[in-house]
Amino acid sequence: MNAPSPVPTSPAGASGAVRSARQSSALRTDWLKKFEPFFISLGAVLAAMLLFGVFLAIDGLNPIDVYEEMFRGAFGTWFSFQNTLQRSAPLMLTALCTALPAHLGLVVIGGEGALVVGGVAAAVAGLSLPHASPYVVLTCMLFAGAGAGGLWIGLVGAMRAYRGVNETISSLLMSYIAIALMNHLVEGALRDPESLNKPATRHIGEANMLGPMPGLDVHWGLFYGVIACLVAYVLMRRTVFGFAAQMTGGNLRAALLSGLRVRHLMVFSCFLAGAAAGTAGMVEVAAVHGRANASLVAGYGYTGILVAFVARQNPLGVIPVALLLGGIGASGGLLQRNFNLPDASVNVLQGILFMVILLSETLYGRLDIWKFARRAAANKSAEAGAVA
Amino acid sequence: MSAGLGNWGVPVAVLAGAIRVSTPFIFVSLGECITERSGRVNLGLEGTLVMGAMVGYGTSYLSGSPWLGVFAAGLMGVLLGALHGLLCSRPRVNDVAVGIGLMLFGSGLAFFLGKPLIQPTAPRLPAIPFGFWSDSSQVADALRVNALFLIGVVLAPLVSFALRRTRWGLIVRTVGESAEAARAMGYDVNRVRTLATMAGGFLAGVGGSFLSLFYPGSWNEGLSSGQGLMAVALVIFARWDPIRCLYASLLFGGASALGPALQAVGVTKGYYLFNAAPYALTLLIMVLSSSATRTSADQPAELTVAR
Numbered sequence: 001m002n003a004p005s006p007v008p009t010s011p012a013g014a015s016g017a018v019r020s021a022r023q024s025s026a027l028r029t030d031w032l033k034k035f036e037p038f039f040i041s042l043g044a045v046l047a048a049m050l051l052f053g054v055f056l057a058i059d060g061l062n063p064i065d066v067y068e069e070m071f072r073g074a075f076g077t078w079f080s081f082q083n084t085l086q087r088s089a090p091l092m093l094t095a096l097c098t099a100l101p102a103h104l105g106l107v108v109i110g111g112e113g114a115l116v117v118g119g120v121a122a123a124v125a126g127l128s129l130p131h132a133s134p135y136v137v138l139t140c141m142l143f144a145g146a147g148a149g150g151l152w153i154g155l156v157g158a159m160r161a162y163r164g165v166n167e168t169i170s171s172l173l174m175s176y177i178a179i180a181l182m183n184h185l186v187e188g189a190l191r192d193p194e195s196l197n198k199p200a201t202r203h204i205g206e207a208n209m210l211g212p213m214p215g216l217d218v219h220w221g222l223f224y225g226v227i228a229c230l231v232a233y234v235l236m237r238r239t240v241f242g243f244a245a246q247m248t249g250g251n252l253r254a255a256l257l258s259g260l261r262v263r264h265l266m267v268f269s270c271f272l273a274g275a276a277a278g279t280a281g282m283v284e285v286a287a288v289h290g291r292a293n294a295s296l297v298a299g300y301g302y303t304g305i306l307v308a309f310v311a312r313q314n315p316l317g318v319i320p321v322a323l324l325l326g327g328i329g330a331s332g333g334l335l336q337r338n339f340n341l342p343d344a345s346v347n348v349l350q351g352i353l354f355m356v357i358l359l360s361e362t363l364y365g366r367l368d369i370w371k372f373a374r375r376a377a378a379n380k381s382a383e384a385g386a387v388a
Numbered sequence: 389m390s391a392g393l394g395n396w397g398v399p400v401a402v403l404a405g406a407i408r409v410s411t412p413f414i415f416v417s418l419g420e421c422i423t424e425r426s427g428r429v430n431l432g433l434e435g436t437l438v439m440g441a442m443v444g445y446g447t448s449y450l451s452g453s454p455w456l457g458v459f460a461a462g463l464m465g466v467l468l469g470a471l472h473g474l475l476c477s478r479p480r481v482n483d484v485a486v487g488i489g490l491m492l493f494g495s496g497l498a499f500f501l502g503k504p505l506i507q508p509t510a511p512r513l514p515a516i517p518f519g520f521w522s523d524s525s526q527v528a529d530a531l532r533v534n535a536l537f538l539i540g541v542v543l544a545p546l547v548s549f550a551l552r553r554t555r556w557g558l559i560v561r562t563v564g565e566s567a568e569a570a571r572a573m574g575y576d577v578n579r580v581r582t583l584a585t586m587a588g589g590f591l592a593g594v595g596g597s598f599l600s601l602f603y604p605g606s607w608n609e610g611l612s613s614g615q616g617l618m619a620v621a622l623v624i625f626a627r628w629d630p631i632r633c634l635y636a637s638l639l640f641g642g643a644s645a646l647g648p649a650l651q652a653v654g655v656t657k658g659y660y661l662f663n664a665a666p667y668a669l670t671l672l673i674m675v676l677s678s679s680a681t682r683t684s685a686d687q688p689a690e691l692t693v694a695r
Binding site (some may be wrong): 107109159161162163164165166168169170172173174176177180181183184187188302305306309342343344345346347348350351352354355357358359361362364 | 431471475478479480481482484485486488489490492493494495496497499500503609613614617618620621624657658659660661663664667668670671674675678679680681683
């Protein structure tokens with residue numbers, strides 16, 4: 001068929017144009033794939049803020065005022081930003097507690113429990129070394145906290161791997177048990193007789209406290225959090241272990257058929273996850289409270305779940321998301337004072353954000369705007385090629 | 389008062405607890421049972437429970453009628469169930485994760501909206517004194533049964549009958565066993581599941597209203613401590629059978645009452661540990677009743693929670 005075409009085309013020019021269009025579209029797809037999670041997450045955060053704004057407006061408040069105040073309370077001044085940093089440190093660590101097992105397809109939500117157990121273990125370790133130097137004390141506290149938290153969630157992983165117990169439910173039940181255990185210990189065997197209306201362990205001693213980082217008013221816990229996220233990223237994306245873990249999460253049967261020791265992988269990654277949350281408990285004891293008591297149950301574990309989901313279980317993504325949610329948490333007090341909002345309003349915002357993020361999962365690979373843009377660009381370059 | 393019973397007070401109090409504490413367990417587990425038989429898990433019933441408690445209390449306070457409060461709590465549960473169902477009907481949205489989100493969202497919203505309800509006292513649900521024949525105030529107290537408990541006890545065989553012997557039950561079970569078969573028969577899988585989640589939400593909301601309107605009988609932020617979640621675990625333990633859900637709820641109610649009962653007779657040592665008994669019991673039962681290599685024959689095949 002030799003239908004006369006309206007535009008005279010040279011075969012070479014046409015195929016060249018098609019090729020370049022294909023190349024550029026491939027490039028764009030790569031670029032899109034890389035940043036798709038970022039844009040979708042960002043869009044979800046904005047959508048959640050919009051919904052919460054409607055909620056505030058129904059409550060008779062001007063959402064813009066509230067958000068302005070929140071920004072000021074979270075990132076507006078150097079002081080408030082340091083407060084945000086301080087709060088984001090435990091969030092990074094508890095988020096890893098959900099994000100690491102998620103690579104194997106496990107949904108662990110027991111970060112709160114591992115944090116509490118880690119905090120108590122760290123306090124016990126700190127108190128049992130009265131004459132050691134602060135460095136020794138802190139190192140022992142770190143190992144005790146991480147180890148106890150690791151064993152706690154490691155047990156969840158073992159129950160899953162060897163008995164098929166659903167890890168989501170068991171890890172949350174373990175949190176309640178951990179809190180009961182802590183209450184039992186600080187009311188009994190570990191109680192400081194001087195702590196009257198708020199039972200606590202004895203203080204680990206001012207000399208042993210985890211101090212601020214040089215030049216900052218933020219304790220070293222932030223450093224632990226960032227390092228843990230970086231290590232987790234390298235472990236999960238750049239090592240054989242991480243590859244095996246992701247393979248297990250992607251297709252359990254294929255992983256079993258190729259001889260991976262799936263049970264060991266499950267238990268070990270749960271151990272690492274718990275160790276991260278246990279470190280958060282150690283940081284809370286060593287840098288903030290100085291002793292283990294009910295203040296450890298501050299909801300960091302639950303906010304950590306949200307951080308992990310917003311970051312799409314990517315350990316590197318955890319860092320900025322923890323900053324964002326730490327900022328929201330830090331501004332909560334200001335909202336209470338200036339707008340007379342209940343302290344639960346932060347929880348409402350977090351809840352809305354959680355739902356929107358989960359809903360946004362359905363958008364992946366379906367961003368039609370991009371498809372249109374790509375098609376338009378392909379047409380254009382084809383035309384350009386044709387003209388040339 | 390308790391002198392007449394001495395240490396017998398413990399089993400009596402555990403029995404009383406089994407009746408009193410178990411009621412929310414019965415409702416939530418029956419609701420979750422319906423939802424899970426349709427092939428979906430709603431972990432958010434913890435949030436529904438708290439939200440139901442708040443709405444029930446608020447409605448009872450404003451209208452003066454506790455039964456209206458129970459109904460309003462159920463409606464709230466339907467709304468939250470619809471939210472869960474609709475979100476999960478979108479492709480690639482994970483029901484377990486939505487449940488976690490709903491748990492945080494429900495309790496956050498309940499604390500936010502329920503702030504003004506902490507002070508006032510709302511009219512509570514009446515109790516039926518079945519213990520009138522006893523001279524012991526403890527026995528009489530233990531047998532002061534709430535009508536919701538009786539409704540729950542009657543509801544269990546009804547749900548069982550509905551699931552097994554009615555057309556609706558058959559559709560729900562078909563969807564839960566094989567989405568493809570149900571689709572081939574012309575049923576809208578997502579719609580059936582959403583409706584099943586809404587029905588489950590209604591029951592969980594009613595269970596929540598029991599918390600604020602009968603026992604403990606007031607609204608505060610520490611009202612629910614994982615009962616909604618334990619009820620989900622309990623459904624697995626009861627192997628998706630409504631009648632067994634009832635028995636398991638009674639067992640859990642008794643376990644939850646152990647700590648306070650021992651404290652009442654003067655055993656204060658290990659109070660917190662006894663309070664952890666129901667969680668530990670749930671965990672133990674899950675370890676004993678699950679298996680790593682085979683799935684229970686009673687499990688709906690479309691369900692992911694107990695892989």
